[in-house]
Amino acid sequence: MAGYSLNTIEKLIEQLMKLPGIGRRSAQRIVYHILETDKEEVSALTEAIIDVKTTVRFCSICNNFSESDVCGICNDVKRDHKLVCVVESPKDVEIIERSATYNGTYHVLLGAISPLEGRGPHDIKVDSLIERIKKGTIREVVIATDSDTEGEATAIYLTKLIRPLGVKAMRIGIGLPVGSNLEFADPATLARAIEGRREL
Amino acid sequence: MAGYSLNTIEKLIEQLMKLPGIGRRSAQRIVYHILETDKEEVSALTEAIIDVKTTVRFCSICNNFSESDVCGICNDVKRDHKLVCVVESPKDVEIIERSATYNGTYHVLLGAISPLEGRGPHDIKVDSLIERIKKGTIREVVIATDSDTEGEATAIYLTKLIRPLGVKAMRIGIGLPVGSNLEFADPATLARAIEGRREL
Numbered sequence: 471m472a473g474y475s476l477n478t479i480e481k482l483i484e485q486l487m488k489l490p491g492i493g494r495r496s497a498q499r500i501v502y503h504i505l506e507t508d509k510e511e512v513s514a515l516t517e518a519i520i521d522v523k524t525t526v527r528f529c530s531i532c533n534n535f536s537e538s539d540v541c542g543i544c545n546d547v548k549r550d551h552k553l554v555c556v557v558e559s560p561k562d563v564e565i566i567e568r569s570a571t572y573n574g575t576y577h578v579l580l581g582a583i584s585p586l587e588g589r590g591p592h593d594i595k596v597d598s599l600i601e602r603i604k605k606g607t608i609r610e611v612v613i614a615t616d617s618d619t620e621g622e623a624t625a626i627y628l629t630k631l632i633r634p635l636g637v638k639a640m641r642i643g644i645g646l647p648v649g650s651n652l653e654f655a656d657p658a659t660l661a662r663a664i665e666g667r668r669e670l
Numbered sequence: 671m672a673g674y675s676l677n678t679i680e681k682l683i684e685q686l687m688k689l690p691g692i693g694r695r696s697a698q699r700i701v702y703h704i705l706e707t708d709k710e711e712v713s714a715l716t717e718a719i720i721d722v723k724t725t726v727r728f729c730s731i732c733n734n735f736s737e738s739d740v741c742g743i744c745n746d747v748k749r750d751h752k753l754v755c756v757v758e759s760p761k762d763v764e765i766i767e768r769s770a771t772y773n774g775t776y777h778v779l780l781g782a783i784s785p786l787e788g789r790g791p792h793d794i795k796v797d798s799l800i801e802r803i804k805k806g807t808i809r810e811v812v813i814a815t816d817s818d819t820e821g822e823a824t825a826i827y828l829t830k831l832i833r834p835l836g837v838k839a840m841r842i843g844i845g846l847p848v849g850s851n852l853e854f855a856d857p858a859t860l861a862r863a864i865e866g867r868r869e870l
Binding site for chain 1: 674676677678679681682684685686688689690691692696698699700701702703704705709711712714715716718719720721722723725726735736737741742743746759760761764767
């Protein structure tokens with residue numbers, strides 16, 4: 471509305487556009503929705519945001535999101551605490567948990583090594599992983615960082631660091647996705663799939 | 671995370687999913703973004719939402735969004751107050767303003783007549799439009815409701831109501847969009863375009 475635009479609306483649009491996946495159009499639609507919604511409903515939204523921000527912190531053991539000092543997984547005696555799966559972000563924990571096949575614990579790096587973006591091992595939670603391993607109760611580490619350049623670099627770096635500590639350092643399988651077709655696989659994936667072949 | 675999911679995160683996801691265009695996936699990404707963002711940034715967002723909700727109201731003349739009793743357009747003496755464009759929502763005002771060709775004022779109906787959804791003329795701002803017209807200063811009303819069934823029904827209803835008051839009731843042009851191609855036009859649009867033909 472050029473000369474007639476409302477400051478408060480414009481400010482909210484700008485704030486919403488900082489969220490992932492929200493462009494100007496979606497931000498405008500959200501603003502109109504907020505304006506048309508009951509005050510109570512809108513308060514429920516802002517309170518939920520504030521709650522998350524004040525309640526959720528990182529688990530002091532594995533860095534996963536937690537509402538208490540130690541997260542539910544680290545606190546669960548039924549899980550295998552000798553097995554640690556290393557992931558880049560709390561989102562990855564959720565993805566692996568959804569597959570319902572893993573019963574070990576986690577270590578969230580909160581990032582990956584990226585020389586291009588100037589992110590080294592000390593900018594992610596590598597030191598606390600090594601400390602956990604040095605306590606001597608961990609038998610195997612499964613490195614489940616992404617299969618992109620950063621994830622691969624992080625996996626290689628961690629393997630070199632973990633092996634001398636006498637702990638098994640494994641990388642998750644990389645290859646053809648289940649239910650996929652050879653013709654859809656890119657050459658790099660195919661090469662890794664053949665390299666990582668196993669006996670049946 | 672099935673058994674480990676955090677209440678506060680789950681609540682925020684549910685709240686975010688009530689916003690238009692936000693599914694579970696996008697909601698999760700927004701939650702992770704919020705958790706990774708500075709507290710100050712997040713406060714800026716919640717405050718912007720609260721500000722909009724407490725500051726923005728409907729203009730007492732045209733029902734457009736406004737930060738004061740009367741909106742900027744209704745207050746602008748340089749605009750033609752004898753010409754009123756009737757639209758369904760404040761969003762439509764913004765769209766027309768962006769085209770920068772209209773210099774009259776507006777009347778926002780805050781909806782359209784929809785027998786299917788049980789919305790009649792008294793559920794939208796028709797009465798206040800008629801009151802404005804009866805004051806005798808308006809010369810022409812341009813009905814710019816949508817060209818869907820509800821918008822058309824509303825336009826026909828308004829025309830019947832306005833004409834007896836001695837005021838020109840016009841409907842915006844409906845036909846081929848600028849820069850389009852005859853072969854892309856649907857039969858209904860083509861029929862309306864031919865029906866609404868004008869001399870060059």
